[in-house]
Amino acid sequence: METAFTPWASLGGGALIGLAAVLLMALHGRILGATGILGGLLRFNDPSDWSLRAAIVAGMAAGPLVWLLVAGELPAIDLPVPNWAVVLGGLIVGVGVSYGGGCTSGHGVCGIARFSGRSIVATLTFMATSIATVFIIRHVMGGW
Amino acid sequence: MRLFSAFAIGLIFGLGITISGMINPAKVLNFFDIAGTWDPSLAFVMAGALAVTIPGYRLVFRRPAPAMEQGFQLPDTRVIDRRLVLGSATFGIGWGIAGFCPGGALPALGTGDPTVFLFLAALIGGLLLARVLQTRFPARKPA
Numbered sequence: 001m002e003t004a005f006t007p008w009a010s011l012g013g014g015a016l017i018g019l020a021a022v023l024l025m026a027l028h029g030r031i032l033g034a035t036g037i038l039g040g041l042l043r044f045n046d047p048s049d050w051s052l053r054a055a056i057v058a059g060m061a062a063g064p065l066v067w068l069l070v071a072g073e074l075p076a077i078d079l080p081v082p083n084w085a086v087v088l089g090g091l092i093v094g095v096g097v098s099y100g101g102g103c104t105s106g107h108g109v110c111g112i113a114r115f116s117g118r119s120i121v122a123t124l125t126f127m128a129t130s131i132a133t134v135f136i137i138r139h140v141m142g143g144w
Numbered sequence: 145m146r147l148f149s150a151f152a153i154g155l156i157f158g159l160g161i162t163i164s165g166m167i168n169p170a171k172v173l174n175f176f177d178i179a180g181t182w183d184p185s186l187a188f189v190m191a192g193a194l195a196v197t198i199p200g201y202r203l204v205f206r207r208p209a210p211a212m213e214q215g216f217q218l219p220d221t222r223v224i225d226r227r228l229v230l231g232s233a234t235f236g237i238g239w240g241i242a243g244f245c246p247g248g249a250l251p252a253l254g255t256g257d258p259t260v261f262l263f264l265a266a267l268i269g270g271l272l273l274a275r276v277l278q279t280r281f282p283a284r285k286p287a
Contacts, residue, residue, distance in 0.1 A: 002181045003171040006164075010185040013164025014192025020157035021193070022200030027149050029210030030217050032157065034246035039271055055150035057250055062151075063158020064167065064254035075162045077257045078170035081243055086259055087266040089242025094270015096238055097246060098278065099231025101219070105157075105247035107232070108190060113197035114218075121224050126236035133240025134176035 001080050021110050028052065033106020035097040082144050100126070146212050158251035164189040167252050169243030176240055238270075 021032040030036075040053045068074050079086065097103045100122050102111065107126075111119020137143065165171045165185055174183035209215050239245050244252070244263045252260040 001170055003165070003168070003174045003183045003185075005183050006185050007188050010164045010166075010188035011192040013160045013162070013166070014189035014194075015196050016156050016160030016163065017189065018160075018193035018196025018200065020153050020160060021197050022204060023149075023153045023156065025201060025210065025216070026204045026207075027153070027211045027213075028146075029213045029215060031219070032153075034250055035271075038246055038250065038268070042268065042271060042275075051147060052150045055147040056154040056157075057253075059151040059154020059156075060158040060161075060251045061254035062155050063160075063162045063251040066155065066159060067162045074255050075165075075167045077168055077252055077255055077260065079243055079259050080170055080173070081241070083259065083262060086242050086244070086263050089238045089240075090244070090263045090266025091270040091273070092238030093235055093242060093245065094238075094267045094272075095274045095277070096231050096233070096235030096270075098271055098274030099227050100233075100235050101228060101231065103235060103247060104245045109193045109197055110201075113194055113201050116219070117222065118219075118224055118228055122228055122232040125229055125232040126239065129233045129236030130176045130240040131178060131236075133237045134173055135179060137240065138177055138180055 001078060003078075017105070017109060018113075021105075021113070024056075025110075031102075031106055031110045033102045033110060035101075035103045035106055039098070080144070085144060096126075149212065157247075158254065160193075161248055161251040164192070166248050167255070169248070172245070172248060173240070173243045242266075 024030050024032045037053050037056055040049060041057065044050060064075050102119070102122065107119040107122040112123060161167050166189055171183055171185055174181050175186035242263055246267060249260055249263050249267065253264065
């Protein structure tokens with residue numbers, strides 16, 4: 001399915017993502033990486049650290065609800081993918097980000113902003129395999 | 145105060161993901177579909193984010209410590225190894241299959257869409273599976 005190219009909304013939304021990353025570092029000294037934050041929620045040995053992560057995730061999930069108050073509708077979620085592939089993809093993402101040490105937010109935004117060589121290599125690598133995977137699914141296999 | 149600030153930062157991130165359109169996997173997948181229904185929006189999201197984080201981090205790291213904690217928690221490894229490259233390559237394959245990445249899916253929880261829960265349950269399964277595998281093949285902590 002086609003989606004509309006939204007350069008201004010995407011730039012503006014991206015700037016908010018960047019602002020959140022800078023604030024988390026300035027106030028709490030942490031990288032705003034979804035992988036790291038979620039991974040830490042699956043450890044229960046430090047209640048103060050756990051509650052901080054839980055508050056970040058609760059704030060993230062409140063985003064669409066605040067948007068509902070402002071815009072009058074929830075943002076659209078269109079997933080042109082069968083459920084079994086969502087599960088398979090989720091499992092693969094979980095293993096990959098664990099070994100790769102981060103995902104789009106941690107490596108792609110925070111790591112690149114620190115000019116981390118590891119993050120630049122990671123980002124180029126996962127972008128390349130995502131593009132290749134979608135090419136194979138849509139143009140070699142002919143879609144789901 | 146500490147938890148309120150963490151919640152507010154999460155909310156700014158969640159609004160950013162929502163407004164940028166990256167909450168919608170169809171839009172993310174179209175960024176990868178260069179040969180088909182290409183939507184370059186994701187590149188603009190990265191550009192917008194980096195335009196703030198690059199100068200912002202520069203200012204933050206001039207200070208000796210963050211405002212509410214003892215020190216900065218930054219990854220100390222600089223090694224570009226097979227684990228980093230193969231892990232990231234694997235992540236990209238999963239991202240291309242499911243359309244969600246962790247940073248898009250956490251805000252999407254707020255929409256109540258059942259496929260988001262499905263993805264996050266599988267993602268958590270994958271994180272735990274990797275943790276089991278990593279006790280056999282020791283690895284570095286995610287950033």
